[in-house]
Amino acid sequence: MNLQAVRSIYYFEMARFFRTFLQSFISPVISTSLYFVVFGTAIGSRIDQVEGVSYGAFIVPGLIMLTVMTQGISNASFGIYFPKFIGTIYEQLSAPVNFLEIVLGYAGAAATKALFIGLVILGTSAFFVDLSIQHPLAMAGFLILTCISFALFGFIIGIWAKNFEQLQLIPLLIVTPLVFLGGSFYSISMLPPIWQTITLFNPVVYLISGFRWAFFGTADVPVGLSLLAIAGFCALCMAVVWVIFRTGWRLRS
Amino acid sequence: MTAMVKISDLRKIYDGGFEALKGVSLEIREGEILALLGPNGAGKTTLISAVCGIAVPTSGTISVGGHDTITDYRAARQLIGLVPQEINLEPFQKVMDAVRFSRGLFGCKRDDALLERILRQLSLWDKRNAKVNELSGGMKRRVLIAKALSHEPRVLFLDEPTAGVDVELRRDMWDTVAQLKADGVTIILTTHYIEEAEAIADRVGVIAKGELLLVEEKAALMARMGRKELIVDLQEPVAEIPEALAAYDLRLIEDGRALVYTYDTTADRTGITNLLAEIAAAGLTLRDIRTHQSSLEDIFVGLVKEDAA
Structure with a gap:
């Protein structure tokens, strides 16, 4: 295992994050605050409580998940796509590193960034609403697992993408709608029965539900199922990464 | 090695x-x-x-x-x-x-x-x-x-x-x-x-x-592949190469002001001494002489052309 290489890639990616630290830090703070102003204050004042939790607090887990998923994907996909785009990938390909080490470096850094931003949102939320986390360990577990899974997913997108448009395609057309329709801002019990059933086909529902359970102890779906969903998604991404590794798909000519 | x-x-x-x-x-x-x-x-x-x-x-x-x-x-x-x-x-x-x-x-x-x-x-x-x-x-x-x-x-x-x-x-x-x-x-x-x-x-x-x-x-x-050229500048231009020099396979350049003799540097005898003597005997006056070694470029172009043919 070439740990030095993993470290080099990881630090390189983190350096990019720190170069734009203000932007990385301020933009989630601003967008979170906006969500609280719009959803928490304007709309939330008309919704009293959801499942015994004030609406402002209720949306916190969904808000964190929304950002963590999109940030995990965008950081990892850009991280590996950019060297492909500008041609610097030759170095990683000609160095004594295997694909696992490359993935660890890029996806690890993307997961770290997503985790950091998730925690920033959690901290910002505390300024707007009273938050108590009933299962802190489970909360941390869900959060970390989500960061890792979506960083891996982003890595796959970055390898797959042949241009910047494709890089944006899956996050914009698939992930964002799934997250918004996955109960980020509402409980699925608020939906008509037919939509409740349809919603269960949205994998993001399980992630947000489990994460919300860790905060408030209430969930749309059993927490075991949530854990299985996120672990399954993580395993699926790892399997795809493994196949890419075996074949050198879209990396080596 | x-x-x-x-x-x-x-x-x-x-x-x-x-x-x-x-x-x-x-x-x-x-x-x-x-x-x-x-x-x-x-x-x-x-x-x-x-x-x-x-x-x-x-x-x-x-x-x-x-x-x-x-x-x-x-x-x-x-x-x-x-x-x-x-x-x-x-x-x-x-x-x-x-x-x-x-x-x-x-x-x-x-x-x-x-x-x-x-x-x-x-x-x-x-x-x-x-x-x-x-x-x-x-x-x-x-x-x-x-x-x-x-x-x-x-x-x-x-x-x-x-x-x-x-x-x-x-x-x-x-x-x-x-x-x-x-x-x-x-x-x-x-x-x-x-x-x-x-x-x-x-x-x-x-x-x-x-x-x-x-x-x-x-x-x-x-x-091995290097050919060398001897270029003989003449005092007076000539219209054609004198009969006596036919054996040397010369070329006439620069409007008859110079003769080019191509020879193999690795050969036992390059024939230069005889050529110069015969040029004098043919009544031509030498003004200057130059040599030119074919470069790697000439060799390269030759090889690639040969391959394409």
């Missing part, structure tokens, strides 16, 4: 069906400078890419320092430094960080003293804290070389290292290459510039359409 790089029957067919390499076999000796000459699309970069792990060979084997580049890729790649043809650099990185990153990728511990030596050797030390996008083209190219040297490779591939580089910088680059050779590094460079191969290579390989046409000692190649 032992073979540092051994390539056996290397074939590369790209997905689209294009056969970039058609069974190339080549041994590169430790410590030598081998120049690979060839026109655009000849397969030079593909050959380098296959050795360095960027392209996967369709068939054939490659070993570097005795390590197979597929089955023992870590050990093989550890020995290789690659300077690519394109200036592929992360634009916002500082020079020192870029070089440090490369060293880390090769699993080497941080060694700033070594990196300082490399940057000084390449006249980049003053720019160590400059961002890559603030550098001139020539400096960027040297950053690529510094990155390739950061893990102290034993074999260095330079893919067109002086393309688009001014004359002064090219000479500097040649000096750097000479210094690396003195340090015992094996160097393989591809180039369009024949004079580059002529100036610094020990051996020259000519590649065209995916085939290696020849690999030979530069001096031997030039001696």
Whole structure:
């Protein structure tokens, strides 16, 4: 295992994050605050409580998940796509590193960034609403697992993408709608029965539900199922990464 | 000398069906400078890419320092430094960080003293804290070389290292290459510039359409294929070559003001003494004489044309 290489890639990616630290830090703070102003204050004042939790607090887990998923994907996909785009990938390909080490470096850094931003949102939320986390360990577990899974997913997108448009395609057309329709801002019990059933086909529902359970102890779906969903998604991404590794798909000519 | 790089029957067919390499076999000796000459699309970069792990060979084997580049890729790649043809650099990185990153990728511990030596050797030390996008083209190219040297490779591939580089910088680059050779590094460079191969290579390989046409000692190649021309400037122009000189197969140039005699430098007798005597006997007056040795370029163009025919 070439740990030095993993470290080099990881630090390189983190350096990019720190170069734009203000932007990385301020933009989630601003967008979170906006969500609280719009959803928490304007709309939330008309919704009293959801499942015994004030609406402002209720949306916190969904808000964190929304950002963590999109940030995990965008950081990892850009991280590996950019060297492909500008041609610097030759170095990683000609160095004594295997694909696992490359993935660890890029996806690890993307997961770290997503985790950091998730925690920033959690901290910002505390300024707007009273938050108590009933299962802190489970909360941390869900959060970390989500960061890792979506960083891996982003890595796959970055390898797959042949241009910047494709890089944006899956996050914009698939992930964002799934997250918004996955109960980020509402409980699925608020939906008509037919939509409740349809919603269960949205994998993001399980992630947000489990994460919300860790905060408030209430969930749309059993927490075991949530854990299985996120672990399954993580395993699926790892399997795809493994196949890419075996074949050198879209990396080596 | 032992073979540092051994390539056996290397074939590369790209997905689209294009056969970039058609069974190339080549041994590169430790410590030598081998120049690979060839026109655009000849397969030079593909050959380098296959050795360095960027392209996967369709068939054939490659070993570097005795390590197979597929089955023992870590050990093989550890020995290789690659300077690519394109200036592929992360634009916002500082020079020192870029070089440090490369060293880390090769699993080497941080060694700033070594990196300082490399940057000084390449006249980049003053720019160590400059961002890559603030550098001139020539400096960027040297950053690529510094990155390739950061893990102290034993074999260095330079893919067109002086393309688009001014004359002064090219000479500097040649000096750097000479210094690396003195340090015992094996160097393989591809180039369009024949004079580059002529100036610094020990051996020259000519590649065209995916085939290696020849690999030979530069001096031997030039001696074997080198033809020399003797140009005799005449005091008065002549309309045609005198009958008496027909045996010498002369050419008349410059409106009859000069005669050209082509001869083989390796022959026992070049015939120059007799020719000059007979020119005098034919009543022509010599004004000056010049000689011209055919260059590697002439040889190269000849070879590639022959191959195309």
